[in-house]
Amino acid sequence: xxFCFPDHDSDDDSYEVLDLTEYARRHHWWNRLFGLNSGPxxxxxxxxxxxxxGGVTGWCAGFLFQKVGKxxxxxxxxxxLLLQIASHSGYVQVDWKxxxxxxxxxxxxxxxxxxxxxxxxxxLIEESTEFIKQNIVVSSGFVGGFLLGLAS
Numbered sequence: 001x002x003f004c005f006p007d008h009d010s011d012d013d014s015y016e017v018l019d020l021t022e023y024a025r026r027h028h029w030w031n032r033l034f035g036l037n038s039g040p041x042x043x044x045x046x047x048x049x050x051x052x053x054g055g056v057t058g059w060c061a062g063f064l065f066q067k068v069g070k071x072x073x074x075x076x077x078x079x080x081l082l083l084q085i086a087s088h089s090g091y092v093q094v095d096w097k098x099x100x101x102x103x104x105x106x107x108x109x110x111x112x113x114x115x116x117x118x119x120x121x122x123x124l125i126e127e128s129t130e131f132i133k134q135n136i137v138v139s140s141g142f143v144g145g146f147l148l149g150l151a152s
Contacts, residue, residue, distance in 0.1 A: 047137055050135075050137040050138045050141060051137060051140070051141040053138060053141065054138040054140065054141025054142040054143075054144075054145060055144055055145035055148075056145060057142055058141060058143060058144060058145025058146035058147075059148050059149040060149065061142075061146055062145065062146035062149020062150040062152075063149035063150075063152060065146075065149070065150065066149065066150050066152075
């Protein structure tokens with residue numbers, strides 16, 4: 001994607017071309033989200049503050065992850081249990097050949113989409129890894145807090 005803007009410095013009809021794809025590659029996602037002055041958190045706070053910030057946010061994320069995970073597991077397990085009871089009672093008859101055919105079809109579609117999305121995923125992983133390296137203290141606090149949140 002490219003946009004043309006008139007070049008106001010000159011009198012002729014020349015235009016400046018702004019290539020947005022190249023701009024997006026050069027600027028990290030956290031700079032676009034937080035601004036250009038949002039360098040590593042290490043530069044802004046003490047180590048103790050970073051560990052506390054990472055630990056608290058990690059604990060909150062772990063606690064929510066645990067609660068949502070339990071709710072999702074209960075919903076899926078309960079739905080499966082109800083389906084089995086309905087099947088054994090004769091209310092529902094499952095066409096297992098059709099289920100197998102649909103599952104195989106879905107697997108093929110997922111493989112095609114995964115192959116297409118691989119470059120974007122690799123870029124996201126590289127950017128995330130760089131962000132974690134730059135903010136290792138906060139990241140460590142987050143991981144510890146996340147594990148504590150899962151355990152509570």
